[in-house]
Ligand SMILES: C=C1C[C@]23C[C@@]1(O)CC[C@H]2[C@@]12CC[C@H](O)[C@@](C)(C(=O)O1)[C@H]2[C@@H]3C(=O)O
């Protein structure tokens with residue numbers, strides 16, 4: 001029998017943390033929208049990665065039923081009792097997790113290469129979804145290579161296609177929060193604190209609830225309008241290094257409306273652990289030097305997992321300027 005879980009409860013510290021850090025933010029209609037069927041998509045993607053480190057992807061070819069099937073399966077999991085869900089807590093960081101220092105969230109974090117056996121129906125839906133999104137992520141980075149006029153169209157995609165590629169997949173659930181609903185003046189709270197994603201790129205899909213916010217170059221936070229049929233793509237820290245800072249890893253966070261349930265599914269495309277991360281030679285102009293020290297993805301990931309969510313993780317890997 002499936003037992004519905006009790007809504008999570010807030011203690012005083014969590015409550016102050018969640019409410020104190022959010023201010024209302026304007027919805028931002030100018031998020032770059034890339035139509036994958038547009039022959040110039042590659043140039044628009046490069047421009048969006050340079051200006052925002054973020055874009056919306058439409059006409060991507062992934063059937064919406066594949067998305068909703070996994071969303072439904074995920075909700076079946078999150079509706080289980082706490083003790084059932086706790087059975088999916090595996091050694092940190094993978095498996096089921098909740099709240100912690102991130103915000104008002106519970107999640108499943110899975111290794112995408114290959115996906116672990118979980119429940120049969122969840123596994124089928126997740127496998128189908130991850131296969132489609134992985135293919136899409138390779139298409140996107142191949143367009144990036146073309147847009148950057150690189151000879152090796154597969155310079156980045158070969159890392160994601162590698163059998164040892166360190167990719168992971170996450171489903172986030174931001175449950176409605178009854179304790180917040182009754183409080184006047186509070187119509188939003190931190191679901192996932194501000195951070196950048198460490199990998200090459202992330203592909204996100206959410207249900208029709210808003211919540212995702214990105215930080216623009218001038219430091220302003222803007223809210224991304226929800227679109228359950230689209231994907232949203234983030235430049236990650238590794239892609240920032242591979243483009244020698246030409247693309248910026250976008251700072252983002254989730255601020256949720258306590259009256260609405262949000263579900264998001266994110267594929268994080270990372271390279272093999274042993275891969276040396278350096279700027280792609282094709283991206284460097286004559287005489288341009290790398291802004292970063294050489295490191296492997298394993299070294300970066302290890303350091304990232306020791307850091308706090310909001311830390312500027314690339315800082316430790318930047319070369320000090322020569323005066
Ligand atoms: C606090 C942390 C959570 C995180 C690992 C980290 O130490 C810093 C980066 C965080 C992040 C952000 C993007 C992804 O959601 C994630 C899975 C990742 O690879 O880096 C999370 C990590 C996590 O939740 O375990």
Ligand SMILES: O=C(O)CCC(=O)C(=O)O
Pocket residue numbers: 170172192197204206212252253254264266
């Ligand atoms: O849940 C979301 O919409 C975004 C979550 C996120 O940024 C992450 O999991 O890294």
Ligand SMILES: [Fe+2]
Pocket residue numbers: 195196197252
């Ligand atoms: Fe993220």
